[in-house]
Amino acid sequence: xxxxxxxxxxxxxxxxxxxxxxxxxxxxxxxxxxxxxxxxxxxxxxxxxxxxxxxxxxxxxxxxxxxxxxxxxxxxxxxxxxxxxxxxxxxxxxxxxxxxxxxxxxxxxxxxxxxxxxxxxxxxxxxxxxxxxxxxxxxxxxxxxxxxxxxxxxxxxxxxxxxxxxxxxxxxxxxxxxxxxxxxxxxxxxxxxxxxxxxxxxxxxxxxxxxxxxxxxxxxxxxxxxxxxxxxxxxxxxxxxxxxxxxxxxxxxxxxxxxxxxxxxxxxxxxxxxxxxxxxxxxxxxxxxxxxxxxxxxxxxxxxxxxxxxxxxxxxxxxxxxxxxxxxxxxxxxxxxxxxxxxxxxxxxxxxxxxxxxxxxxxxxxxxxxxxxxxxxxxxxxxxxxxxxxxxxxxxx
Numbered sequence: 001x002x003x004x005x006x007x008x009x010x011x012x013x014x015x016x017x018x019x020x021x022x023x024x025x026x027x028x029x030x031x032x033x034x035x036x037x038x039x040x041x042x043x044x045x046x047x048x049x050x051x052x053x054x055x056x057x058x059x060x061x062x063x064x065x066x067x068x069x070x071x072x073x074x075x076x077x078x079x080x081x082x083x084x085x086x087x088x089x090x091x092x093x094x095x096x097x098x099x100x101x102x103x104x105x106x107x108x109x110x111x112x113x114x115x116x117x118x119x120x121x122x123x124x125x126x127x128x129x130x131x132x133x134x135x136x137x138x139x140x141x142x143x144x145x146x147x148x149x150x151x152x153x154x155x156x157x158x159x160x161x162x163x164x165x166x167x168x169x170x171x172x173x174x175x176x177x178x179x180x181x182x183x184x185x186x187x188x189x190x191x192x193x194x195x196x197x198x199x200x201x202x203x204x205x206x207x208x209x210x211x212x213x214x215x216x217x218x219x220x221x222x223x224x225x226x227x228x229x230x231x232x233x234x235x236x237x238x239x240x241x242x243x244x245x246x247x248x249x250x251x252x253x254x255x256x257x258x259x260x261x262x263x264x265x266x267x268x269x270x271x272x273x274x275x276x277x278x279x280x281x282x283x284x285x286x287x288x289x290x291x292x293x294x295x296x297x298x299x300x301x302x303x304x305x306x307x308x309x310x311x312x313x314x315x316x317x318x319x320x321x322x323x324x325x326x327x328x329x330x331x332x333x334x335x336x337x338x339x340x341x342x343x344x345x346x347x348x349x350x351x352x353x354x355x356x357x358x359x360x361x362x363x364x365x366x367x368x369x370x371x372x373x374x375x376x377x378x379x380x381x382x383x384x385x386x387x388x389x390x391x392x393x394x395x396x397x
Contacts, residue, residue, distance in 0.1 A: 004141045004270055011132055013194035014142075020191065021125035022149050023184025027118065027177035029157030029258075031056065031091075032234055032354060033251065034173035037165035038098050039107070040238075050235055050358025052107045057231075057351035059115030061344035065211070067119045068340035072333060075198040076124050077189045083117040084185045090114035091178050099171040121185065122150065123339035126323065130335055131196040137272050143323050144269020147316045151265055154258030158234075162251025199333045211341050215329040218387035219322060220345035222285065225383055226318075227349020228376035229292055232357035233257070234350075236295075236369030237304070239361045244301050256305045260312020268317040277325050278391040284318030285384040289377035296370040325391055349376070 009015045032053050039049035070079045094110035129142040157177070165173035210216055234254065241250035273280065291311025298304040322342060330338035353372060360368040 002270070004138075005145055008129075008133065008138050008142050008145070013191060014129070014132055017128050017188060017191050017194050018125065018145070018149070020184050020188035021121055021146070022153060023180050024121040024188050025125075025150065025153050026157055026180030026184065027091075028122070028150070029154040030161045030173065030177040030180075032231070032350065033158050033238065033254070034161045034165065034177065035094075035111070036235055036238055036354070036358075037161065037173050038095070038170045041165070041170040042098055042101055043104075045362065046235060046239060046358040047355075047362045048104065050354040050356075052104075052111050053231075054351035054355040055108050056111040056115040057347045057354070059112040060118050061115075061347040061351070063116040064118070064120045064344045064347075065337055065340050067117075068123060068337040069334075071119070071124065071198075072336045073199050076127075076195050077192060078198075080119055080124070080185070080189055083119055084181065084189070087114050087117040087119075088178060088182045088185075090117070091174065091181070095171045095174045095178070099169070118181070120336075120340040120343050121188065122146065123336050123343060124188075126339050127196050127336045128194050130327070130332070132194060139327075140272060140320075140324065141269045144265055144316075144320050147320045147323070148262050148265035148269065150319075151258045151262035151312075151316055154255070154261070156255070158251040158254040158258075160251070162248060166248045196336075210330050210334055210338055213329060214390040215325070215392075216338065216341060218383070218390040219325060219329070220341060222380055222383045222387065223322065223342050223345035224349035224352075225376050225380035226285075226288070227346040227351075228353035228356075229288070229349070229373050229380070230346070231350035231353025231355075232369055232372040232376065233292070233295065233353070235354050235357045236361060236366050236373065239369060240304065240366035241301060243366050246301060249301055253301060253305050253308065257308035257312045257315075260309040261315035262312075264313040265316030265320060268320060276392070277321055277328065278388055281318060281321040281325060281391065282384050282388065284314055284321060285380050288314040288318055289381040292377045293374050295373055296367060329391075 035053040036049040039052055040046050067079060067083060090110050090113040094107060094114060097106045097110060126143060126146055133139045133142055160176055161173035211220060237253055238250040241247050291314055294307045298307055323339060326338045326342050357369040357372045360372055
């Protein structure tokens with residue numbers, strides 16, 4: 001099974017930029033739960049924690065596609081080196097301010113500034129793979145590998161953030177993603193040999209955002225609904241674990257969710273499929289929606305972990321296929337922007353899910369948060385069924 005992965009990692013420079021990308025993506029899995037754990041511990045409010053996390057993600061979601069357009073036109077290192085410096089500095093201020101119980105407006109400002117400048121390392125890693133590989137079969141394997149590595153990050157990240165925040169200090173769960181972004185990000189950007197050449201064209205500016213196409217709009221809406229599932233699940237699981245008297249188990253339970261996705265992603269990437277991408281995507285959304293609907297029915301952490309593990313098998317294949325659809329829906333010179341829109345739509349959903357879920361939890365407990373998950377799952381399924389025609393559109397130049 002792993003021969004296909006060995007082949008792509010043997011290409012010059014691919015192992016190095018993929019490894020750097022994993023480290024640089026630690027904030028992806030740790031910032032959300034880290035912010036929730038820090039602020040809920042210091043300020044005593046899941047609602048505030050969800051709102052600050054939402055501000056960070058919304059700022060990232062608005063600004064990352066614009067940064068991606070600059071990256072496509074001017075190059076990854078040239079654009080991202082100064083951006084990453086601002087992002088890391090702002091996150092450091094957020095950690096200190098929250099730990100000192102500073103006024104809440106400082107939390108919102110630093111969260112927004114950090115989110116606005118992080119960019120999308122995941123999209124840039126996948127853009128490098130597209131530049132490095134010509135064979136569509138190998139590119140399918142590479143995208144599957146990156147999705148599997150995303151899940152490795154989601155296995156390790158929540159556990160580390162939870163253990164650090166509950167065992168060392170509330171803010172300790174955010175120190176690791178800060179260092180990951182700093183060290184991994186600049187290591188990744190230093191690898192100029194594998195960086196895709198900039199287009200140096202103003203075509204994208206004249207044509208406007210690629211999100212205007214019907215296919216990308218459909219995908220963005222579905223990504224947002226899936227993001228609500230993830231955001232509400234994160235905050236609800238922390239609250240559910242606390243209600244069960246084992247708050248420290250929230251991270252491991254979320255890691256079980258990601259482990260199921262990791263296994264499925266590796267198996268999915270080792271095989272090549274002839275069925276249409278849109279059909280596989282639709283099946284994945286249906287399976288994910290069905291699985292998360294059981295969250296509201298569980299009564300113990302062990303039951304939740306089992307349901308999450310099984311449901312996790314639908315995550316990576318669905319997101320891998322979605323990224324493949326983006327590749328077919330956007331021009332090659334604007335791939336980073338297209339992939340970033342997928343990630344930012346997911347991020348918008350995560351922020352909405354965390355905020356709405358947090359408010360529901362404050363009002364009625366963890367089970368109310370899981371009701372938000374069920375509602376989002378229903379929306380994702382309806383959107384996917386209604387968008388089949390749009391997802392079959394070819395890329396436009």
